[in-house]
Amino acid sequence: MTTALRVLPAPASPQPRADGSDPFVFHGRRLRAGWALEETSRFSDDVWNLGQAMLKKHERRFILDFTLIPAAHRQVAKELCYAMLSGTVPAAETRPAVGTVRTAFTQYVRFLRWAADRAPRLDALTGNDLEDFQRFLVKTLPTSGARQGARAGVRKFWLWRDVLPSGALRFDPKHIDGWTEPTHGAYENATARIPEEVLGPLFVWAMRFIDEFSTDIVAADRQWRTPPPSSTELHTYGHLQILLRAWLDERIAAGEPLPAWRGKTSTTAIADALGRNRISLARYGHMIDQAAAIVGTTPQTISDEPILARLDGEPWIAVILADHTERDSLAALARLLQDACYLVLAFLSGARDSEIKHLKRGNLTTERDADGTTYRWKMHSLAFKAEDDPAGVPATWNIGEPAARAIAILERLQPPGTDYLFARLEHSPGVKPDAISQVLTSGTTNARLNAFATWVNDYCRRHSRTDGIPLVNQQPFHLKNSQFRRTLAWFIARRPGGVIAGALAYRHHCIQVFEGYAGTSESGFRAEVESEQALARGEHLMAAIDAHEHTQLTGPAAEEAARRLESLGERARFQGTVVLDDNRLRRLMAKHDPAVYPGQYITCVHDHAKALCERARHRRSEGLPDHGGCKPLACRNVALTPENTAAWQREIDRITRRLATRPTLPPLLRHRLEARRTEITAFLTENTTTQESA
Numbered sequence: 001m002t003t004a005l006r007v008l009p010a011p012a013s014p015q016p017r018a019d020g021s022d023p024f025v026f027h028g029r030r031l032r033a034g035w036a037l038e039e040t041s042r043f044s045d046d047v048w049n050l051g052q053a054m055l056k057k058h059e060r061r062f063i064l065d066f067t068l069i070p071a072a073h074r075q076v077a078k079e080l081c082y083a084m085l086s087g088t089v090p091a092a093e094t095r096p097a098v099g100t101v102r103t104a105f106t107q108y109v110r111f112l113r114w115a116a117d118r119a120p121r122l123d124a125l126t127g128n129d130l131e132d133f134q135r136f137l138v139k140t141l142p143t144s145g146a147r148q149g150a151r152a153g154v155r156k157f158w159l160w161r162d163v164l165p166s167g168a169l170r171f172d173p174k175h176i177d178g179w180t181e182p183t184h185g186a187y188e189n190a191t192a193r194i195p196e197e198v199l200g201p202l203f204v205w206a207m208r209f210i211d212e213f214s215t216d217i218v219a220a221d222r223q224w225r226t227p228p229p230s231s232t233e234l235h236t237y238g239h240l241q242i243l244l245r246a247w248l249d250e251r252i253a254a255g256e257p258l259p260a261w262r263g264k265t266s267t268t269a270i271a272d273a274l275g276r277n278r279i280s281l282a283r284y285g286h287m288i289d290q291a292a293a294i295v296g297t298t299p300q301t302i303s304d305e306p307i308l309a310r311l312d313g314e315p316w317i318a319v320i321l322a323d324h325t326e327r328d329s330l331a332a333l334a335r336l337l338q339d340a341c342y343l344v345l346a347f348l349s350g351a352r353d354s355e356i357k358h359l360k361r362g363n364l365t366t367e368r369d370a371d372g373t374t375y376r377w378k379m380h381s382l383a384f385k386a387e388d389d390p391a392g393v394p395a396t397w398n399i400g401e402p403a404a405r406a407i408a409i410l411e412r413l414q415p416p417g418t419d420y421l422f423a424r425l426e427h428s429p430g431v432k433p434d435a436i437s438q439v440l441t442s443g444t445t446n447a448r449l450n451a452f453a454t455w456v457n458d459y460c461r462r463h464s465r466t467d468g469i470p471l472v473n474q475q476p477f478h479l480k481n482s483q484f485r486r487t488l489a490w491f492i493a494r495r496p497g498g499v500i501a502g503a504l505a506y507r508h509h510c511i512q513v514f515e516g517y518a519g520t521s522e523s524g525f526r527a528e529v530e531s532e533q534a535l536a537r538g539e540h541l542m543a544a545i546d547a548h549e550h551t552q553l554t555g556p557a558a559e560e561a562a563r564r565l566e567s568l569g570e571r572a573r574f575q576g577t578v579v580l581d582d583n584r585l586r587r588l589m590a591k592h593d594p595a596v597y598p599g600q601y602i603t604c605v606h607d608h609a610k611a612l613c614e615r616a617r618h619r620r621s622e623g624l625p626d627h628g629g630c631k632p633l634a635c636r637n638v639a640l641t642p643e644n645t646a647a648w649q650r651e652i653d654r655i656t657r658r659l660a661t662r663p664t665l666p667p668l669l670r671h672r673l674e675a676r677r678t679e680i681t682a683f684l685t686e687n688t689t690t691q692e693s694a
Helices: 071-085 098-115 127-140 144-159 196-225 239-254 267-274 278-295 330-349 353-357 401-413 442-462 481-493 498-505 511-518 525-546 558-574 582-592 612-621 642-659 667-693
Strands: 047-049 063-065 258-261 297-299 364-368 374-383 393-399 596-598 603-605
Touching: 063 098, 071 098, 071 144, 098 127, 098 144, 127 144, 196 330, 196 401, 196 442, 239 267, 239 278, 258 267, 258 278, 267 278, 330 353, 330 393, 330 401, 330 442, 330 481, 353 374, 353 442, 364 401, 374 401, 442 481, 525 558, 525 582, 525 596, 558 582, 558 596, 558 603, 642 667
Parallel strands: 258 297
Antiparallel strands: 047 063, 364 374, 374 393, 596 603
16 A cells, blocks of 8 residues: 655745835734743744743644645735734724634635635635635535634735735625624623533532542642652661562562552552662562562552542542553542632632633632631632733632632642642643643643543442433533633522622623623523523412412502412413413413512512612613612512511611620711611511501
């Protein structure tokens, strides 16, 4: 059999810019520490190395390989990329990030390779040509989103036309018939959320690693970093043979196999146990082989210390092995522990992948009360999106105690000299100290998150456990780092006042941005949230109707609430029963929603004409300040259940205890608390005692 050799074309001679200059492509960019401009790529180079200007620690090394583009259009591609990196930016455009240029480069390559068969210059292309390109995209790219990205790349050759002397498009492609496709929810984040049946066990196993398994993994890691003891005593000739024989005899007597490395007896492990150099054992190999023939061998462990963590009363693992190729090796388990910490931080903090990857040692701070009890944990890192500094700006996230424990574990897992908590672990294979990406890349994290889920299911299978991660549509759910932030948004949006809380937690400048992030249309997030909220509210209301609790309501809107709920109950009874299945209840709420919203302190019987929150919303629409949303003590849409009344009474008791504390509260604070207690008391007196007596 013969193999055909591909004949490569001779490299083209270096070609500078149209004006004869050959600038460094990063002369207008900040470079990574340790790099000089003279070490970076020039315009005439056919391959531009982007790594020196990629400032995020988690970005991997990228290049722009212009040899992928036919020679006829290579110069115009260089001109566009140079302008984006360091050249002149057109008035209506902004300079993109280096990583964005690399992403768009794929679209440029696709278009220019297609255009090479059409015209020698881009300014020779016609509208009919671009219509043909659109048909080419429909045939080659399966999704509308991918085609939209390809068309956006083509349009750059029009938008940046003033800096493309080698020939730009002569017209704006968006005016071509059929150039755009109808889209729905164009401004909505389309990232899928993690199904709850997947997230539940995934999070449980991650916390097991952090709170339980980490004890053994971190201990093994410290043992791995500790150099073996070596004796400084002068040894008598022949003493090593006696020492070795005694050690081997002990193993034989106990029936303990000798440590092995990939199937062969490990003289290194034996030498470490004896406190000697493995080279000195070479002459006694026959003794070791004879003992191994009797007791056999077992993979080398990190230490002989027993496993401490328990799962259902048994050690969660037998031993932690030294060989990184083994399933239960320190390298493998330490990576799983690091991944578990990432999973918990990504879900509980809502931080982006880039923000988590720049987390450094000492970036966790706490706040304590007068008794020394911690009540707030803050995570500090860098934010990049929508920030002016490409190297990131300091940002802070309020996190919970489980996320704080994850950070503490990461600090113990990294050696003292390593600042970044998601740097590659030293005992993992393939670690390169001079790598461009100083921490785990996004792609690596995605792969490891799915490997974590695979390990969990394999562990459950081997130990006959039933708490593994289930399949979704008959296949494993594919995890991505962006899904955790999106899933948290979904959970926040489902809580009362969650949209406002989400906008603050996600560092969004307006509520509308978070609403789009949590989902509004195409992805079904908002519809799903609203459907679940309506279903939960319907179940609550139907249970109250069945127990005649609506007759116990008090407050200004009590009669209206009773009327609406009685009407809802009659419609439900018309269908045969008050207890409805989920689908029937959803349909009932969709058609006959009584607009009654149970809450902790009040039950809102919404009437647009009376709603004070609607007036506040109207003032916001006029650009006027918003002085509050719900005003339960003044609004005429309020009804009270016995549970609502009890909640207000607990609030009164809490204020009373606060006023009784010593030292005495400041006068202004005391005055406000007393006024608040008086207002609540008067509200309850008016809306419970009077109506009950009536």
